Amino acid sequence: MKIVIIGAGVAGLSIGWKLAAKGADVTVLERANAARAATWAAAGMIAATAESAGAPPAEAALCQASAQYWPKFAAAVEEQSGQRIHYRKDGVLIAALTAEDADALKARAPSRFLNAADAFAIAPMLRPGISGAMWDPDEAHVDNRALGTALAIAFKRAGGTLSINEAVVRIEMDGERAIAARTPFNVYHADAFVLAAGAWTSQIDGLPDGTVPRITPVKGEMIALAPPSGEELPRCLLWGNEIYMASRHGRLLVGATADNVGFDTSLTDTAREFLFTHATGLCPELHKWEIVDQWAGLRPRAADGLPVIGASAVENLFIASGQYRNGILFAPALAESMRAIVLNEPPPVDIAPFSPRRFQP
Ligand code: GLY
Numbered sequence: 341m342k343i344v345i346i347g348a349g350v351a352g353l354s355i356g357w358k359l360a361a362k363g364a365d366v367t368v369l370e371r372a373n374a375a376r377a378a379t380w381a382a383a384g385m386i387a388a389t390a391e392s393a394g395a396p397p398a399e400a401a402l403c404q405a406s407a408q409y410w411p412k413f414a415a416a417v418e419e420q421s422g423q424r425i426h427y428r429k430d431g432v433l434i435a436a437l438t439a440e441d442a443d444a445l446k447a448r449a450p451s452r453f454l455n456a457a458d459a460f461a462i463a464p465m466l467r468p469g470i471s472g473a474m475w476d477p478d479e480a481h482v483d484n485r486a487l488g489t490a491l492a493i494a495f496k497r498a499g500g501t502l503s504i505n506e507a508v509v510r511i512e513m514d515g516e517r518a519i520a521a522r523t524p525f526n527v528y529h530a531d532a533f534v535l536a537a538g539a540w541t542s543q544i545d546g547l548p549d550g551t552v553p554r555i556t557p558v559k560g561e562m563i564a565l566a567p568p569s570g571e572e573l574p575r576c577l578l579w580g581n582e583i584y585m586a587s588r589h590g591r592l593l594v595g596a597t598a599d600n601v602g603f604d605t606s607l608t609d610t611a612r613e614f615l616f617t618h619a620t621g622l623c624p625e626l627h628k629w630e631i632v633d634q635w636a637g638l639r640p641r642a643a644d645g646l647p648v649i650g651a652s653a654v655e656n657l658f659i660a661s662g663q664y665r666n667g668i669l670f671a672p673a674l675a676e677s678m679r680a681i682v683l684n685e686p687p688p689v690d691i692a693p694f695s696p697r698r699f700q701p
Contacts, residue, residue: 344521344530346508347537348374350667351660353491354675355534360498371507375488378538378667381637383586383595384484386410386669389476390432390579398693399646405689406673413672421490425482432479433463435470435580442471463574465623481586484668510546518657532656532682539638541661551652553699555661557603557638560596561611564633581622594619605636639664649694658682659696
């Protein structure tokens with residue numbers, strides 16, 4: 341079976357890898373460089389608990405299911421690429437800054453709520469006077485940039501073809517079926533197509549109206565802080581005061597803003613100040629740390645904020661997009677379920693609530 345996947349981010353590469361490993365003839369077409377958009381800009385958070393606060397039950401279940409897949413997925417990526425991706429279950433401490441925050445966290449998971457003294461024992465950097473914290477020892481993170489590189493290698497080692505600087509501009513149809521993906525340079529014929537183009541998902545012409553839900557870019561800016569000599573980085577993930585922080589290779593990553601500004605990825609002083617002020621508000625000693633990096637990326641968001649996963653109204657066109665804040669977290673569940681449905685097998689996780697067809701009248 342010949343499959344074309346549009347987009348070489350974490351989603352497209354993971355799906356391509358799983359399909360190629362099953363013997364499919366897979367080509368991934370990437371508009372720019374592989375794993376250099378949202379996959380590169382992310383913080384690598386596998387934040388099933390932290391990100392599912394307020395999520396509808398179906399999405400919370402997908403977060404948990406995908407987090408469960410992660411340890412095996414990470415081991416397989418490392419084994420098949422020969423690259424380390426630094427998957428770590430460091431746990432997350434979600435700080436309650438007010439009594440109201442504390443009540444909300446207690447209501448979510450009473451057994452995971454810690455008083456302030458116990459929270460400080462885990463993260464001594466937290467500001468005095470917090471009202472406690474939620475502790476989830478299973479929350480994890482991964483080096484998302486290493487992950488992107490490793491997935492591209494694993495995909496190619498499984499027999500897949502990766503073509504970069506090949507922006508798909510149009511899907512050619514023959515009646516009800518998609519037959520080819522057209523770039524400015526080539527036409528790629530296939531039996532099935534997977535649209536996994538992140539923030540660019542709804543930028544492709546040729547499909548019947550309404551086949552692809554509208555996906556909009558949501559800009560996220562991040563900064564990295566370096567400690568003064570001799571200072572230790574936090575051992576766990578920290579969350580609260582509208583930001584999160586993750587220690588990665590000697591730097592503390594602080595994220596992230598969320599702005600609807602189209603495809604603009606310029607870096608702003610406003611974001612830099614917001615992130616630094618909120619980080620120091622949560623951990624005052626970060627005032628002594630230096631901002632050593634700032635970057636931005638575009639998250640793909642559907643109108644209802646839920647992922648878009650499954651078969652489209654065009655029978656041989658599948659969509660894996662709209663991951664919004666959870667692109668890294670969702671990668672294994674997305675890969676397993678898309679592999680299954682493209683090969684006409686039942687998906688191992690419930691993706692029905694995320695059908696691309698939910699937006700059609
Ligand atoms: N997953 C965190 C973010 O999108 O900022």
